[in-house]
Every structure is written in structure tokens, then in C-alpha cells.
Amino acid sequence: MRAIRYYDKRDIRVEEAAPPTGELAPNELLVAPRLCGICGTDLHEYVAGPIVTPVEPHPLTAATLPQTLGHEFSAEVVDVGSGVTNVRADDRVSLMPLIYCGRCYFCRRGLNHLCEVMGCLGLSSPWGGMADLAVVKDYQVSLLPDNVTYEQGALIEPTAVAAYGVECGGVRPGDAVLITGAGPIGALAVLAATAAGASRVFVSEPNKQRARLASELGAAEVFDPAAGDPAAQIVDLTDGLGVDVAIECVGNGDALDACVRATRRAGVVVQTGLHVGTATVNPMQWALKDLTIRGTWCYPVQSWPRITTQIAAGTLPVEKIVSACIRLPDAVERGFDQLVKRDNAQVKVLVDVAGSAIMSKDIQ
Numbered sequence: 001m002r003a004i005r006y007y008d009k010r011d012i013r014v015e016e017a018a019p020p021t022g023e024l025a026p027n028e029l030l031v032a033p034r035l036c037g038i039c040g041t042d043l044h045e046y047v048a049g050p051i052v053t054p055v056e057p058h059p060l061t062a063a064t065l066p067q068t069l070g071h072e073f074s075a076e077v078v079d080v081g082s083g084v085t086n087v088r089a090d091d092r093v094s095l096m097p098l099i100y101c102g103r104c105y106f107c108r109r110g111l112n113h114l115c116e117v118m119g120c121l122g123l124s125s126p127w128g129g130m131a132d133l134a135v136v137k138d139y140q141v142s143l144l145p146d147n148v149t150y151e152q153g154a155l156i157e158p159t160a161v162a163a164y165g166v167e168c169g170g171v172r173p174g175d176a177v178l179i180t181g182a183g184p185i186g187a188l189a190v191l192a193a194t195a196a197g198a199s200r201v202f203v204s205e206p207n208k209q210r211a212r213l214a215s216e217l218g219a220a221e222v223f224d225p226a227a228g229d230p231a232a233q234i235v236d237l238t239d240g241l242g243v244d245v246a247i248e249c250v251g252n253g254d255a256l257d258a259c260v261r262a263t264r265r266a267g268v269v270v271q272t273g274l275h276v277g278t279a280t281v282n283p284m285q286w287a288l289k290d291l292t293i294r295g296t297w298c299y300p301v302q303s304w305p306r307i308t309t310q311i312a313a314g315t316l317p318v319e320k321i322v323s324a325c326i327r328l329p330d331a332v333e334r335g336f337d338q339l340v341k342r343d344n345a346q347v348k349v350l351v352d353v354a355g356s357a358i359m360s361k362d363i364q
Helices: 040-048 156-168 184-195 208-216 230-237 253-262 283-289 304-313 328-339
Strands: 002-008 011-016 028-037 072-080 092-095 134-137 141-143 176-180 200-204 221-223 243-248 263-271 292-295 322-327 348-352
Touching: 002 040, 002 328, 011 328, 040 328, 072 156, 092 156, 141 304, 156 184, 156 243, 156 263, 156 304, 176 184, 176 230, 176 253, 184 200, 184 208, 184 243, 200 230, 200 253, 208 221, 221 230, 230 253, 243 253, 253 263, 253 283, 263 283, 322 328, 328 348
Parallel strands: 176 200, 176 243, 200 221, 243 263, 263 292, 322 348
Antiparallel strands: 002 011, 028 072, 028 134, 028 348, 072 092, 092 141
16 A cells, blocks of 8 residues: 655655555454645654654554654544444544553543553554555544535644643633644634634734734734734733733744733643743743643543534634645655745645545645
8 A cells, every 4th residue: 555654854755555454453443544634743753753753662552663654634434343333334534643551540530642651643653644544443533524524524633732722721702812823733723712712812923824824714913923022012902911821832932932921910821832942931920920831732532523513513614724735645745845844834734645535725
């Protein structure tokens, strides 16, 4: 079968790989991926890895390099194991990619996303979404209603990341919210905060194309941090108070500092973007403002039905963040190589794995 496989830093190959063989375990499914997003985590692996892709066999999945990529995907069910009851062959599904042990301290408390030996489809698993076939667990599939497309289904995973940040911030109707960064997670956070009832969503984003998208998604104001101080401007626009919640979606120390300075006393700052290094902070500001500083990791694994329902109801138009859809053979040259450029203007690039996707925009 065709697969996009990660070998090492700057070494991703579109190649023929061995398909799944043998009988499915009772709780396993065979799926055919349809659309798969290229994630920021994939890009980190490409430019600086291996980071989370396993050089040695993974303790839970036994996976090791080369790794078939892809953890943001929708698929069609091909076959099911004898114990699978939640879906059947030919069903359309979205994949929750986390793989957890179910036995550790955190799993036994329902915090499966914090599993001590967690794996992930497309990063630390024998299978991934950028391939013709994949084997997954029954708890990883969520049925797509007829009015939710494969395109939208492939966006549920990054939407879960963004929605978790909004949820951890406690965004309520009438709140003012700052989101730093209008990449895929930041753009989806704009939608999620709006769906949660935020009255004004401010965005800080230097990239003009991404800033334009943030405005189109409903941001009240979009600030260029290279042209001025977004925090000072936001404080002015909120009668000297600041926002109720700030969500950092860049993984940048300056952006985190802007969030702290832009947030009102007793407000909440949520760290959603992944920092690849250390950041300089001023905890005295946290104390003087009595702030809640909240980190997030992934999302609760139970998020899929709720997000799917919101998409089906039209309150989360996630497809609006898709800027390109490319064919599987072009994934490296037109996907990864383009997305890692400093002047990249794309937001979310989907890979048409099956070659037959129906999109909200043309396949490039």
C-alpha cells in the first residue's frame, strides 16, 4: 500500500509499505483513510526530530521508525473485529488518535490523555492516517453523521485541541478573549471561543494571510505584534481592564508575555501552543493580577461526539480553515516543504489519501 513514512530529520518518503495482514483482534478495525491533515507536530518531527516518533520500540505499541505519519484523519471502515459494536463496515468515521493503557494512575481516573505510556496513531504507532489502510482500536473511532463531511471529520482532532484550550479558560458568554497566533489551532480557537459565547475575540498574528482569515472567522480585531504592542492596545479597547481569557497558540515566549499583560485581574491565561524551548516569564505579574495560568496537553479522549455534534449543527464551521488540499504523492514537496517555510501563508493543508475527496475548495 502507499504510505507517507518518516525516517529521520528532513527524511519523509512516499513509498510502498506492507499492508495490514492477519486476523483483526476483537477490538480492532481496519480503516481506509480518506483525508488527513498535516499537523504542527508532524512539522516539528520533520525539521528537528525524531522527537516523539520512537527510535526504540514504543513501550505500549512497540512501534519504531520508520513511522507512517498522520493523526488528524477521517476514514471509511473496511472491516471490524469480532468484538466491535460501535461501528460496522462502510461507516464513515473520524479518528481519535491517542492510544492509552487503561491501567495507569491517570487512565484509571479518566485522564487517558495523560497516560504514562501514551502512544498516538501517526506518531508512535505501527499505523497512521497518511496511508491506504490502517488498523485502529474501537475506542478511537467516532461515527460521522450524514451531514458531516470527510473534510470536517479530518479536522475534529485539531479542533479538540483548540476547544480544550477554550474550555480550560472557562470562556463564558460575554467574555473578551485574546488568541495569539492564527495558525490551525489559533484559527480553530477563534471558532471555539465564538461558539462558547465570547462577545469579542482579539487575535495577534503577524502573517497577513492568516490575519485575514482570523477576521473572516469573526475576530473583532487582529493585531500585528511586529507593528505594535497588542496587549496595550487590547487594554485600551477594554476600558483599561483587559480580556477575561487569553489563549496562547504559538508556543512563543513573547506571545505568552503578551497574554499575561493583556489579561484582566483574576483572569485566565491558557498555554496551548507547544514551546520547544524555555521562556522567560515574570511571575510577579501573575501574582499582582491574581491570574490563573493553565497548561493543556492534547484533549480529553471523550471530546469527539460533542465536537461532531457542534459541526453538524453548523456552530463550528471548521472547514473554513482549510487553505489547500493536496494529493498523497505530492505531500512532501507541496505539503511539508511548503509548510516549514518562514513565509508560509497556508493554514491547514489536508492530504487526499484516497484520491477521491469532495472538498469545500479544489484539490491542488
